[in-house]
Every structure is written in structure tokens, then in C-alpha cells.
Amino acid sequence: MTDLNRLTIAAAREKLRQGEVTSVQLTEACLSAIDSADALNAVVHKTPERALKMAEAADKRLQSEDAPALCGIPLGIKDLFCTEHVPSQAGSRILQGFRPEYESAVTRQLWDSGAVMLGKLNMDEFAMGSSNETSVYGNAVNPWKVDDRDLTPGGSSGGSSAAVAADLCLAALGTDTGGSIRQPAAFTGTVGLKPTYGRVSRWGIVAFASSLDQAGPMTKDVRDAAILLRAMAGHDPQDSTSADIPVPDFEAALTGDIKGKTIGLPREYRIDGIPDEIDALWAEGRRMLEDAGAKIVDVSLPHTKYALPAYYVIAPAEASSNLARYDGVRFGHRAKLDQGDGITEMYEKTRAEGFGAEVKRRVMVGTYVLSAGFYDAYYNRARRVRALIKRDFDEVFAQGVDAILTPATPSAAFGLGEMGGKDPVEMYLNDVFTVTVNLAGLPGIAVPTGQDRQGLPLGLQLIGRPFEEGDLLNIAHTLERQAGFVAKPTRWW
Structure with a gap:
């Protein structure tokens, strides 16, 4: 069976449970795709022996009727997560040779649920960057291509977004400190979810900014994000900032019904110089949500x-x-x-x-x-400004707004080496639509909803209420269905 690596988590789960494929077959398909994709520089530490061993164990587990949703699913892991006896360098030379004797809380939960590790993925050094150009491993490359340039897959989770977009894995883990899941997802036509701060344990994840960091799923569609988030989330006594609240069935929340929901459009996100294509995509997103039965209101976030x-x-x-x-x-x-x-x-x-x-x-x-x-x-x-930004969101949600719709990025993917060379602030401006979510500790998701005139993917962002990822995912699922985005990069690597 060919192209197993192109399956979603949900589709692969169905085939695994019906006995149509094995985890070993899925894993071998992904490993083969990885071996032929060195030009993308997305996977920086390959673990084929470990992957096949985990897949064999998953196949045995799948013979029972109580195998978890992720059992047998091959995943890529951002190099920021500590993985036992596997290099975990955070994209930095200073951690060269570091092989942890322990597993991060998130990856431990995933392995306990039967998931398979394909390898570690490229990233900006210590998650500091918006283009994956600060990595000790060299640049990760976007699988989307429209001319002779190599394009950025975004950052800091650029290896994760490139791997998912190029079907090197069924899904990947990312981390988001100021947009590092959502911006790469928007640049590669994938889905990236940053959960509420405290929803997912940070234990065993190399820290950048402890009050802002949050791990999340990077997937091929919204349903997969819901499935993977459920396996990642949960209270962890090893993390003092981990929220001790139940983890719902996020996939069950994907009803596709958003009639009566109120979606806010913040006027402060209409920044000077925003490209016409981004503005038009935002307007189209508004129309799509209205067509699905949502009420659209203008809101103000004055400290943006x-x-x-x-x-x-x-x-x-x-x-x-x-x-x-x-x-x-x-x-x-x-x-x-x-x-x-x-x-x-x-x-x-x-x-x-x-x-x-x-x-x-x-x-x-x-x-x-x-x-x-x-x-x-x-x-x-x-810190005082941060409190005001959070208060802005609190006041909007108190007015009955269920989610906020914004652009995910101020542009489509740009060429490697084209931005930030002389002025680092130019690169920092890529985070203009995403950093508020981290400062306020809210959940946010990037959904691919269109393409620019060159054919590069563009995404919209939805921001939700704290710890209401289920509702946010349902609205995102509806937006995804309305947009009907199915484009994939043409293979050149």
C-alpha cells in the first residue's frame, strides 16, 4: 500500500483498527519519506530502529480492543523536547552531545498511548526565531515552492511544520512562545494549535520563556489536532504551572455546528501596510463563519x-x-x-x-x-502592559464573544535570507498577530484557508477562551470545512 505517510491521524487510526494496515507499515512509509527528504533538513536526528521497535509493540497492543487513539501513529518531535537517550539539543551547539536520561512529560504520555517516534525535528535555536534560520543544524526548508528560492517554513517550529506539510510524519509536536506553532503552520498550509497556558505540561521541555512557553500539536487537519491534544494534555505534578482540570474529549466537540456563536474581529489588528491578500482572506473568513451561522461583531483590544x-x-x-x-x-x-x-x-x-x-x-x-x-x-x-492585554481579552469574552478571528501572519512564507539580516526587528514583526495570545495565556489555532497569488498557503487565526479548546477547535473545524483548503506542495525535494 503506497502513500501511507499521507494519511491523517484519524484515517490511519481507522485503518489500524480495521486491520487494513499495521503500525510497522505506516512507520516504514514515513521513514522512507524522511530518507528521501534531506533537502528539507526537517528531521535532524533520525531514530529508525527505535521507531520500528515502538511500531512492533503498538501492533501487538492494537490487537486488544482498548488501544488508545494514538496507538501506532508515527510522530515527529521538535528538538526542544527531551527524549530519553536521543539527542535533545534545542537547535543549539551548546547542548551538543546531550542525551537526556529521562523523557519529557508530553512525550512520555504519547509513548504510553502507543505513539511512535520517528525522530527529532529542526527548530530555531532555543526556539528564538521566526524563520528556522538560527538553528545549529542549518535552515529548515518549506516544501512549498513557487520559484527558484528556498522558502522559510516559519519558526521556531519550522522542522515540525515542514515535516507535516511534506508528509514525513502523520503529525508533529511544536512549542509556541510567541507564535512558534501558529506562524509555521500558516506558512506551510497545516494546522497549528497553541493550547491554554497550563493545559500541557512543560516538564522536560527546554525552556525559553517559562511564563509564555506552551507545547501543542501540528497536524494535517483540525480533527487530528483535537486527537493529538487530548493525548498531550493533562495535569502534571512535576510542573507547578500545570492546570489540575479535566481533559475533555476534544474530538467529540467537533460537531460542525456554530450557530449562535459570536466571533469578534479586533479593529486593532487592521495594521498599516497589511497586504491586500491578507485583508481579503480575513474578510473571506468572516463571510465563511457568517455563512455557518455565527454572529460577527467588531471588538476592541486597545493595548494590542x-x-x-x-x-x-x-x-x-x-x-x-x-x-x-x-x-x-x-x-x-x-x-x-x-x-x-x-x-x-x-x-x-x-x-x-x-x-x-x-x-x-x-x-x-x-x-x-x-x-x-x-x-x-x-x-x-x-509586566503591567501584559496585565492590560490580558484584561482586554477578558473584557471581550465577558461581552459574550466565543472566539476572535484574526490573520495568522502578516504575509505568506518569504525566502530564506530575505528578512532580518540588517534589522532583527524586521523579523520580530512576523509575530505581530500571535504574541498577544501568549501574553494573555489563551488558546489559539492557525487554520489554512487560502492561497496568495503565487499559490503559497495563507492561514487565519482563531483565539479562544481559556481552557475552552473544545469550543475553539469546533469553530476552527467549521472554518476549515467552509474554506475547503486541500492544496499540497508539489514534490521537488
């Missing part, structure tokens, strides 16, 4: 314009603190020292060699805003 500046104070501050542990003493890369060098020189040389330019930039910014003379002027002020 402060979100990017606040984010780029808070996130680097937390990164500066989190990345202080990478010093060359206990694990990872250690610089070669000259005779007479002491511990201070070891720290300095190791961190200078181990961290890339973007990580160094953010660590320095973060250290600066946390320093004694600037803590109140920058960090505390940004």
Missing part, C-alpha cells in the same frame, strides 16, 4: 499596539535567566581552554562558542532589562 514591545522585554528577560544554566560544567559543549584559564574564562568561552547570534542578542537584552537600574523601567512596566 504595546504587545510586541512588551513581549520582546519579557521573553528575553526570562530567556536570560533560563539560559544561565548552560555553562559547560555539567553537560553539553565545553570550550577548549588555554593554560592559565580559570572558571570565568571557561564560562565566557563556552557561552560565546555555544550560543548563536540571535540567542546572544536576546540574552543580552534580557540581562539588561533585568539589571538593577532598568528593572522597573522595562521589565516591571512590560
